[in-house]
Amino acid sequence: MTRIRRIRRMTALLLGGAAMRLRAAGLPLLAAILLTQLAVFAIVLPVNQWLFREALRAVGHSGLDLAAPIRPEGVPFTIALIALIVLIAFWAMALQFVLFTVLLSSTGERPAAREQRRHLALVLRKMLRPSALPLIGYLFFLLPLTGFGFTSLLAKGIAIPPFISGELGKTLTSWLVLVLFLFVLGSINTRLxxxxxxxxxxxxxGGRASRLSVRLTxxxxxxWGIVFAVATVLALAALAAVALFVVALLPTLLADTIAPGAAPAVAAVSLGVAQLITLVxxxxATAAIAAVLVHAFGVQRAKLPAxxxxxAPSGAGGAERLALSGRVARGGRGAVVLPALIVCAAVAGSAAFTAAGWNTLHRLHAAPDxxxxxHRGFSDGGVENTIGGLEAAAAAGADLVEMDVMETKDHRFVVMHDANLARLAGEPARVADLTLAELTEVAVTDLHGNAGTIPSLEEYLxxxxxxxxxxxxxIKLGGNDSPDHVERLVAEMEGLGVLDDHMYHSLDAASVERLKRLxxxxxxxxxxxxxxxxxxxTDADMIVVEQWTATDEVQRSAERAGLGFFAWTVNDTGSMRDHLRRGTDGIVTDHPDEVVRLxxxxxxxxxLAAVLFDALARFVTLG
Known part of the structure; x- marks a missing residue:
């Protein structure tokens, strides 16, 4: 048998076994899915958010600001709270995975509820021991970063920030390094x-389970059987999400046409139900992946050391039947209690989501302004921060152009983002070590095939x-900035008579404060x-937040504080639509033509169908 045939056979075996286990688990698994998802959404996430706020307040912060000074006496309490947040999230996520695994561990007659509870209690005791802590790295690092395997609401925001991956993607070498890094992580994750x-x-x-996983895979x-089986589950889940998206839109489309007055209520109910179904x-998807992995363990368990x-026994027939099929026991009080519990939880969840959906739709209904x-001009027509990029942005219909200013060796200013010339000019020299005359002679190119020269600030303005x-x-810092670089910038722009024509921003809090004082x-x-x-x-008039953390929560907080809210760098269509509907004051993007069109x-x-479409795009996602 060739290697490909063995992989195909293993994939089919795992998918078939997973389907069998899901059927055998039945209503108890459905109840576990619904109740654990609602518990995470309604209890664990709010509790952790409250703890995080308290952790920030302990060091004198209202929100997370890495550049702001901290109150030293509050650091120990903050560290303790952050450790507690991690542990709560870890236990909640691990408990969900473990619960699914226990319910899916039998392929014979379903074990008695008492036996399953005893098994779960044994695992919970293991989770409370320090030896379980190695699982934290696996659940909170490898799984979210690679996007392969279990999914969880608690790990949804863990990823490589877009501003990092976006910058790495601007040179071929750094892009290849990123791809290699993710491939290595994915390979490790598969073995674990x-x-x-x-x-x-x-x-x-925990640690030995990881080592044994490497042996069994x-x-x-x-x-590769595990890879293809899990990929199949994720693909089917994605198709189900698309189908849910379409079905949820249909009632509102009909209401818009037949009874516009009823459209708001129909859209709110559709959004609420869709959110609940998305949680399920x-x-x-998590349970289906667990079924694949539990069956893979059953197939490979003979490799375990003595x-x-x-x-606990895995059902009628014991351990030797882990990879074999069987029948599902039926009847008992669970046949009445579990369906009633599922219905009550579903109704309560739908009602809560519908109430929230009404407010969401009302807020998203206004036409975006x-x-x-x-971002640094428009790369479709010119290299970033060059005259060509500026002209291309104007032609694309952008309202403003975001650009970067950096001080030169002779205390003049050029339009440049990087502190050195390596990425755009292939030279190791630093901007701070070259004069204005030297820099404006430097040719720059990009991966789009554009070419240009570094412009002086005066030329660009x-x-x-x-x-x-x-x-x-x-206002960028290049590493050799003069103490009065803000004053110098203001003086040069005032001399050209254009200071009042533009807006300003900086990652450097001191530069922001100095400019506002001036x-x-x-x-x-x-x-x-x-x-x-x-x-x-902050003394600033607005905050400009990287897309990864430019959340609706932070935006509403900025509005309450009287601050404008800009998001950068927003390059995917879904996020563009989201920020337009949310009323974000400004979107900084590499694709201004696309945002203008949307x-x-x-x-x-x-x-309301279009509004519901955008609301669904925010919530009806996997992971």
Missing amino acids: ALTVPIFALTTAT RGAAPE LTGG DVREL TLVLA LRAAELEMPLLVE RPDLTVGYTMAFAAVEAPR RGEMADRSG
């Missing part, structure tokens, strides 16, 4: 895929004035690579 089943079904500790057939669908024992800012294009000027009338933004919970305390479409459409 049986960690949770081994931990939940045997006496192995050795070989092309088990490793996400949990169902000193590793099973925690968000400003579109071309004068061309922007000719194009009647306002700018969002970012010219309180200017519109100045504080740029944040990371934000959380609430807007920071803004126009949203302004022209009537009815």
Whole structure:
């Protein structure tokens, strides 16, 4: 048998076994999916958010601001609270995975509820021991970063931030490094895929479960069989999400046409039900993946060392039947209690989501008036931060151009983002070590095939004035900045008569404060690579938040504080639509033409179906 045939056979075996286990688990598994998902959404997430707010307040922060000073006396309490947050999230996520694994561990007659409770109690005791802590790295690092395996609401935001992956993607070498890094992580994750089943079904500790997983997945057939089986589950779940998306839209489309007055109520109910089904669908995908991995463990369990024992029998027939089929026991009080519990939880969840959906739809209904800012110009027509990029952004219909200003060796200014010339010019020299005359002779190119030269600030400002294009000027630090670099920048722009024509922002809090002291009338933004919970305390007029943490929660906090809210760098269509509907004040993007087009479409459409579409896009997702 060839390697490919062995892999195909293993994939089919795992998918067939997973389907059998899901059928055998039946209503108890459905109840576990629904109740654990609602518990995470309604209890664990709010509790952890409250704890995080308290952790920030202990060091004198209202929101997460990495550049703000901290109160030293509050650090120990903050560290303790963050450790508690991690442990709560870990236990909640691990409990869900373990519960699914225990319910799926039998393929014979379903074990008695008392036996399953005893098994679960044994695993919970293991989870409370320090030997379970190695699972934290697996559940909170490998799984979310690679997107392969279990999914959880608690790990949804764990990923490589777009501003990091976006910058790495601007050179071929760094892009290849990123791809290699993710491939290595994915390979490691595949070999560790049986960690949770081994931990939940045997006496192995967290660290040993990981090592045993590596042993049991050795070989092309088990490793690639798991990969293809899990990929199949995720693909089917994605198709189910698309189907849910379409079905949820249909009632509102009909209401828009037949009974517009009823459309708001129909849309709110559709959104509420869709959100509940999404929670179940996400949990169902997790359970299906668990079924694949539990069956893979059953197939490979003969490779376990003799000193590793099973925690509990796996149903009628015992351990030897783990990889075989059987029948499901039926009847008993569970036949009445479980359906009633599921119905009650579903009704309560739908009602809560519908109430929240009504407010969401009302807020998203207004036509967007968000400003579109071309990030460093528009790379479709010119290299970033060059005259060509500026002109291309104007042609694309951008409202403003975001650009970067950096000080030179002779204390003049050029339009440049990087502190060195390696990425755009292939030279190792630093901007701070070259004069204005030297820098403006440097040729730059990009991966789109564009070419140009580094412009002086004066050249760029004068061309922007000719194009009647306002700018969002970012004050960058190059590593050798003069103490009065903000004053120098203000003086140069005042000398050209254009200081009042533009807006300003910076990652450097000191530069923001100095500019506001010099010219309180200017519109100045504080740029944040990371934000959380609430807007920071700042003298700025707005905050400019990286897309990864530019959440609705932070945006509403900024509005309450009287601050404008810009998001950068928003490059995917879903996020563009989200920020347009949310009323984000400005979207900084590499694709200004696309945001301009979407803004126009949203302004022209009537009815609630389009609004519901965008609301569903925010919530009806897997993971």
